[in-house]
Amino acid sequence: MSKKILVLAGDGIGPEIVGEAVKVIGVLQREYGLDVELDSALLGGCAVDASGEPYPAATQAKARAADAVLLGAVGGPQYDTLPRPQRPERGLLAIRKDLNLFANLRPAMVYPQLAAASSLKPELVAGLDILIVRELTGDIYFGEPRGIEQRNGERVGFNTMIYSESEIRRIVRVAFEAARKRGGRVCSIDKMNVLETTQLWRDVAEEVARDYADVSLSHMLVDNAAMQLVRNPKQFDVMVTGNIFGDILSDEASMLTGSIGMLPSASLDEHGKGMYEPIHGSAPDIAGKGVANPLATILSVAMMLRYSLERADLAERVERAVSRVLDQGLRTADIWSAGCEKVGTVAMGAAVLAAL
């Protein structure tokens, strides 16, 4: 039976970059026997515009029925003043929670062709290949109680950081499984010297480690991790952490690579269903101009092939095609450097199709 892919183009540059990724899927269907059916729906600002809600019921029904979701990006300045429940990012948080996508895999890797684009000295990032495993459906993102209240005559804002041992265990396991197929090293990030929540995190990580004699586990405090990523990012193989620390550290790590227009991500549930999206945002400033980099979205399709569609062979094919296009010297504006050929979104997509 065909697998179902739901395409959520989203806002800003979303439709442009997703358009190229969908063409890639088309080639894989026609030429490599990829057996999938595509459908599309609205998420984020475009959904608010159409229906008043960032994650409408129609999208929810399709998302639940899908085997995999391909997302462009959501958000834009015109939505920043909407009431909180209608903001585009609420749609993102809602779909993650609704589909139970607790495991966010965020590779931070540097393509040899692009090492010079990093803010860091090239020798510190050449060959960089970190996998950040971020918990995505718990922590202070979803913890209750939360809110803003009057107390003793003034406003007070509060949120709750919370993790149960089962939530910690399942995400740490994902990290160990991933490390097994990579460098065999997990570094768990916490703030155990201050936060009880992350003391439990560290304890549970130690317990999980007992089942993985072939993988090493180390621990690092989040403040130190933020420093070590700058000082010597290549010391890391797999990093695993909670939702809020993962949000901060994975963005820091992405920027180290100097080419966030190249980085895909996967958000998985316990059964291999996943949502796949570039880690960059909706870039409203360049939306509609045809200059956005579609490669992170195309590489998100590769992650989808690997994790949800059981076609690791095609995933590699897509990744090789992207690498070949970089070898050819083609660059969108965000990764362009002197001596390379500057191309737009569609031309970059076409080059990948040709390389496939």
Added chain:
Amino acid sequence: MSKKILVLAGDGIGPEIVGEAVKVIGVLQREYGLDVELDSALLGGCAVDASGEPYPAATQAKARAADAVLLGAVGGPQYDTLPRPQRPERGLLAIRKDLNLFANLRPAMVYPQLAAASSLKPELVAGLDILIVRELTGDIYFGEPRGIEQRNGERVGFNTMIYSESEIRRIVRVAFEAARKRGGRVCSIDKMNVLETTQLWRDVAEEVARDYADVSLSHMLVDNAAMQLVRNPKQFDVMVTGNIFGDILSDEASMLTGSIGMLPSASLDEHGKGMYEPIHGSAPDIAGKGVANPLATILSVAMMLRYSLERADLAERVERAVSRVLDQGLRTADIWSAGCEKVGTVAMGAAVLAAL
């Protein structure tokens, strides 16, 4: 009346680096009319060793009576297995809270002489001068309820992020006052798209801004801030944020400079009383070897002169002396590069005394 300085050498390299800083204070007393009295006490691991508590009552009494506290560093691996209330960092958190040191000022600056030491490309950091203003006595560090409990048959860890508008207002004011004497720009860091606590933070920051027509206010999400610090740190003048985000971002920013052995910090109450300490840790691996860099501690004395002792003239004198020593090519191991003269802790301290 003389001002009272309490010296807390602490653990690891603490006694060595504080020793040099105290010599600097001695010269200022003898030759420049600095009217201070010094006393000393135990904080951190050394206090646990002596009395079983990281912030003993004797230290507390002296700290409360002092006008300023000079701290080396606390912590060491031998204390990591102690019960939580006895860990050295508990002493640090306790003294901050007890003295109401809510305003943590952490400059991240690059000395022209040391720009090459950064992981970042020199052009991105040369001339870098950011002041991070971190709230230090609130947030998830101190919020209740907190703990680890059994719920539904499993352990659950939880902590509370919480800020009242008065807590936010006073720290944001500190940032605006500082910006007024610097570049006139405050960037407030939050995660308002997810956390109500930081929505309130943003609202209050806007309210405070109305009193400072001469200072500009911008806002940035914490994940973006972690990226922007790597991409283009020089875009920032003063950054202000809560305790946990400040912990992470200020360490990231310090490491960008490439010379955390050079960075001082101040933690102030509402009346100019403060605790001053290098931002680096107790470095147990090099403790007792006479190689630690005393300059961050000496520069912490300069901050003390400026903020608690009303001797900005002497603060500048100390800062110029440090700069002169760098010009002379003297370097401790942590900041050494080819062509410079490698010196130990005491020789570096002596060079500063000579330059004074």
